[in-house]
Amino acid sequence: MEYRNIFNASSVNYTLAAKYLRQGKLVSFPTETVYGLGADACNGQAVAAIFATKERPQFNPLIVHVPDLETADNYVNFDETSRRLAEKFWPGPFTLVLPRKENCRLSPLVSAGLETVAIRVPRHPVAQVLLAVFEGPIAAPSANKSGRISPTTAEHVAREFTSEEVPLILDGGPCEEGLESTIVQVSGQEVLLLRPGTITPREIELVSGLAVRHVENADNPVAPGQLRSHYAPNARLRLNAAHAEPGEALLAFGRAVPDDGVVMRNLSPDGSLTEAAANLFSLLRELDDTGVATIAVMPIPRQGLGLAINDRLQRAAAPRPESDEK
Ligand code: TXA
Numbered sequence: 001m002e003y004r005n006i007f008n009a010s011s012v013n014y015t016l017a018a019k020y021l022r023q024g025k026l027v028s029f030p031t032e033t034v035y036g037l038g039a040d041a042c043n044g045q046a047v048a049a050i051f052a053t054k055e056r057p058q059f060n061p062l063i064v065h066v067p068d069l070e071t072a073d074n075y076v077n078f079d080e081t082s083r084r085l086a087e088k089f090w091p092g093p094f095t096l097v098l099p100r101k102e103n104c105r106l107s108p109l110v111s112a113g114l115e116t117v118a119i120r121v122p123r124h125p126v127a128q129v130l131l132a133v134f135e136g137p138i139a140a141p142s143a144n145k146s147g148r149i150s151p152t153t154a155e156h157v158a159r160e161f162t163s164e165e166v167p168l169i170l171d172g173g174p175c176e177e178g179l180e181s182t183i184v185q186v187s188g189q190e191v192l193l194l195r196p197g198t199i200t201p202r203e204i205e206l207v208s209g210l211a212v213r214h215v216e217n218a219d220n221p222v223a224p225g226q227l228r229s230h231y232a233p234n235a236r237l238r239l240n241a242a243h244a245e246p247g248e249a250l251l252a253f254g255r256a257v258p259d260d261g262v263v264m265r266n267l268s269p270d271g272s273l274t275e276a277a278a279n280l281f282s283l284l285r286e287l288d289d290t291g292v293a294t295i296a297v298m299p300i301p302r303q304g305l306g307l308a309i310n311d312r313l314q315r316a317a318a319p320r321p322e323s324d325e326k
């Protein structure tokens with residue numbers, strides 16, 4: 001079967017792919033691990049479209065792809081050990097979780113509100129050329145619908161998404177590794193293995209000189225306790241609020257916003273769930289930074305991206321036993 005959205009890796013098609021990325025569209029490209037579903041990592045609405053298109057009911061943080069270590073330096077701060085690991089394993093199937101730089105241009109949605117970013121330099125020549133032509137960082141999870149198997153050929157991707165969802169899939173043949181990258185985070189005197197991959201703990205120990213500890217389930221956090229590291233506002237959240245009470249701030253959605261005379265931010269005056277997803281973490285933070293005790297949040301429709309937005313809001317609103325322990 002012929003697929004309209006599979007394109008061979010020719011120079012005109014790289015140019016077209018980069019143009020689509022600049023327009024906020026999604027482009028699929030091969031890496032040495034699996035095919036990625038890519039978006040301009042600095043464009044919040046494009047990143048939100050990744051979650052919508054994957055039909056992912058939660059926001060988990062995404063991996064940002066850059067052409068080299070020097071480019072990574074623009075977005076994240078390297079400790080000595082992480083830099084040594086990057087020098088050894090990049091380009092390749094290896095991802096480092098590192099603190100975002102102050103004024104980092106990456107959308108907060110790629111970090112799902114965390115202070116860190118997962119970043120990697122892919123080795124696949126097609127990914128490398130695309131990054132060079134696009135001249136920007138590309139956020140990309142595996143190019144499959146949520147809960148389905150990761151794609152290792154262009155045809156797998158084409159079977160998964162229509163050409164409206166993903167107008168262009170760069171064909172780079174079958175992926176060499178077929179398994180997602182190894183993800184690590186250096187933490188004090190140890191290296192946390194957040195996701196095992198083809199770069200082994202032994203190799204990481206040899207290069208870093210530190211012990212590697214496998215942290216279970218980081219890829220798919222299910223228990224609320226495993227989400228401790230996620231950004232939680234200091235303020236309490238009151239969900240499905242029709243309006244704000246005195247002393248509360250208001251996180252609004254849509255056109256019909258009550259005039260309560262309080263500090264207010266609107267996730268999307270047009271009622272766009274994509275725009276709301278793109279704004280969620282930055283606006284929550286802005287309201288939280290005002291020092292208000294409670295943020296009233298207007299109802300968000302529970303469909304499409306609204307599922308992920310509501311999931312995140314519910315987690316942020318949930319009682320936090322760990323903060324009571326302090
Ligand atoms: O091989 C790969 O890495 C593929 C190809 C396309 O490059 N990409 C991939 O990306 O698997 P993604 O976005 O599906 O990986 C996301 C995972 C999250 O589920 C989480 O485990 C971890 O990366 N992650 C991302 N950012 C993180 C962060 N700031 N802190 C901790 N873990 C993070």
Ligand code: MG
Pocket residue numbers: 141142150
């Ligand atoms: Mg995946």
